[in-house]
Amino acid sequence: MKTLAVVVTTPPYSHLTITALTYVEAALVAGINVIGVFFYQDGVMHANEDISIASDEYQAIAHWQRLQQEYQLPLHICITAAEKRGIACDAIDNDKINNAFTVSGLGELVELTTKATRLVQF
Amino acid sequence: MTSIEQQSSSSAQENGLAIINSKAPFSSTHGKDALDIALIFGSFEQKVSLFFQGDGVYQLIADQDGSLLAIKDYLKTFSAFEFYDIEDIYVCQQSLSNRQLDENFHIDEVKVLSSIEFSAALNRHQHVLRF
């Protein structure tokens, strides 16, 4: 079984994120089992509900949401990285966090890495 | 051998995570972010090895003092690697000599490798992250 885990370190307003999204979607379309995307460093900014990107620009967050819904793709944000950037705290119903994303710890990255046959970083 | 056995025997040769550190320690948080991952893998008893290449080699050099820059000196945590069973620490010899650096590190157990050995050591791992 081909299983893939992806680490994303770029924020939603970086054009590099488009490449990550295109890659993940291509993998899903190819029938690869993408067991999770782990957002680390500035990647956690994707879960920030307060980010608003001009409507004529690439909507990275909306695309992650779409992949999460269409493919039940697990999207994890690193809590330490998120707290540092002002978007996560103890509350489970945190309205600052986009509900397509799960607040996780680095332990989740360990889990994904152990389970995945391939790990790809963007 | 079944294909499953073949898979497991090949993962026995190539296991764990390799983290390549490529940035100098103080101007960015990449080194600290990489360290956090290494320590988590260590505490989950998963194999993790650290590679230092390019400006990443500056993270290993002795006598640095981040406190002069009001930076919390995460390099001090490197001395805890043995408690996390992080034993494989590799540095690229070419990167050191390009920067006129001696093999004077602030932790023991650093293995200085030629490019070919560095590449071969990387290849012994199943997954690679680079910061």
Add this chain to the structure above:
Amino acid sequence: MSTLHLVRQSAFASNDFAQCLSVLDHQDSVVLMDDGCYNLKHSLMDSLIKRVDGSVNINVITSHAQARAIEIIAAVNAIEMSDVVELTFTHKKVITWQ
């Protein structure tokens, strides 16, 4: 022992591509993407192509090169993102140079 190398930075701006080349093994593959496409015109590319002898497989993502008005040279395969997914599993591991 093969590795897939995703190169995302211009060698005119960073040492990432040089570092990638220093660990590159024969049987490995390289994919130039994002600003990594500019490496097609870097002198390191010439030495890579000379060194290759056909064993290292060099690729560039077509749309990423075209968007930057970079001509894709004959020694390099023009590929799509779906090919990168395939390469991910035909190699044993992936290293991203960014």
